Amino acid sequence: MSDLIEPVIGVIGGSGLYDIDGLEDRQWRRIESPWGEPSDEVLTGRLDGVRCVFLPRHGRGHRVPPSELNYRANIDVLKRAGVTEVLSISAVGSLNGDLPPGHFVVVDQFIDRSFARKKSFFETGLVAHVSMAHPVCARLGDAAEAALRDLQIPHKRGGTYLVMEGPQFSTKAESELYRAWGCDVIGMTNMPEAKLAREAELCYATVAMVTDFDCWHPDHDHVTVDAVIKVMQANADKAKALVKAVIPALGKPRGPCPQGCDRALEMALITPPEKRDPALVAKLDAVAGRVLNRA
Numbered sequence: 192m193s194d195l196i197e198p199v200i201g202v203i204g205g206s207g208l209y210d211i212d213g214l215e216d217r218q219w220r221r222i223e224s225p226w227g228e229p230s231d232e233v234l235t236g237r238l239d240g241v242r243c244v245f246l247p248r249h250g251r252g253h254r255v256p257p258s259e260l261n262y263r264a265n266i267d268v269l270k271r272a273g274v275t276e277v278l279s280i281s282a283v284g285s286l287n288g289d290l291p292p293g294h295f296v297v298v299d300q301f302i303d304r305s306f307a308r309k310k311s312f313f314e315t316g317l318v319a320h321v322s323m324a325h326p327v328c329a330r331l332g333d334a335a336e337a338a339l340r341d342l343q344i345p346h347k348r349g350g351t352y353l354v355m356e357g358p359q360f361s362t363k364a365e366s367e368l369y370r371a372w373g374c375d376v377i378g379m380t381n382m383p384e385a386k387l388a389r390e391a392e393l394c395y396a397t398v399a400m401v402t403d404f405d406c407w408h409p410d411h412d413h414v415t416v417d418a419v420i421k422v423m424q425a426n427a428d429k430a431k432a433l434v435k436a437v438i439p440a441l442g443k444p445r446g447p448c449p450q451g452c453d454r455a456l457e458m459a460l461i462t463p464p465e466k467r468d469p470a471l472v473a474k475l476d477a478v479a480g481r482v483l484n485r486a
């Protein structure tokens with residue numbers, strides 16, 4: 192018997208990316224979650240025979256702001272749809288003079304400054320602490336980097352994404368502070384998304400598309416939605432080409448994740464079985480069923 196799994200690739204589309212092209216058997220499907228309403232239905236289909244599931248992060252029509260996104264429901268429905276790896280696509284501001292608008296960054300670290308969001312699937316009744324030392328899956332990063340290289344899209348492998356609460360953009364003092372911390376890009380959405388993906392034992396990586404220089408750059412205008420959308424529209428075809436290249440590359444049957452993303456809960460649960468809240472355990476059926484349903 193083989194231990195290989197057939198990956199199902201999830202894509203979370205950020206600002207400007209509300210659909211993906213070229214899917215066979217495409218179908219928008221509503222998936223119920225015990226964690227509430229996700230941003231939208233998911234788009235399921237196949238690309239070169241590889242199963243994939245797309246979720247527009249803010250919903251079609253960009254209805255949901257960063258602080259009101261139900262990050263838990265979004266990750267839960269992807270897991271329920273069978274997703275094993277998640278590629279997150281995000282618009283970001285640049286905090287690094289070497290990363291002008293139009294550049295893509297394969298993010299490898301985050302600093303989470305969001306504060307008004309539910310950040311864990313685990314609550315009173317079942318406590319868990321997963322490692323976030325390496326918050327993205329290097330295997331997914333490798334695939335994204337290879338696709339960006341092949342497509343000749345200007346990019347940087349590695350970079351730190353500062354997650355701000357928003358929805359207002361940063362003050363100049365904040366922008367300077369994050370630059371002094373060594374951050375490369377800034378956005379409002381990738382946390383707690385990456386933390387929840389880890390709790391759900393999903394491989395996760397972010398490709399960030401630089402749309403502006405935030406507000407620190409002396410030679411550039413301060414960020415506006417208009418400017419972000421203009422750059423996103425110019426880059427939408429590149430983002431779609433990236434998705435089209437990455438999905439088949441990640442879709443080959445594979446063994447366990449070398450980094451252990453798919454086993455993140457193995458050593459994380461601290462509440463013993465007899466003290467666990469059965470209602471919470473039931474809600475965690477998709478996210479943590481692998482470890483909770485053991486005899």
Ligand SMILES: CSC[C@H]1O[C@H](OP(=O)(O)O)[C@H](O)[C@@H]1O
Pocket residue numbers: 204205206248249257280281282283378379380381416419
């Ligand atoms: C429309 S500009 C601000 C908006 O864009 C980014 O969203 P996403 O990560 O979903 O592409 C940023 O985080 C803000 O939510």
Ligand SMILES: Nc1ncnc2[nH]cnc12
Pocket residue numbers: 282283284285355360361377378379402403404405406414419
């Ligand atoms: N400058 C910026 N700050 C926060 N989120 C962004 N998304 C795109 N540009 C941004």
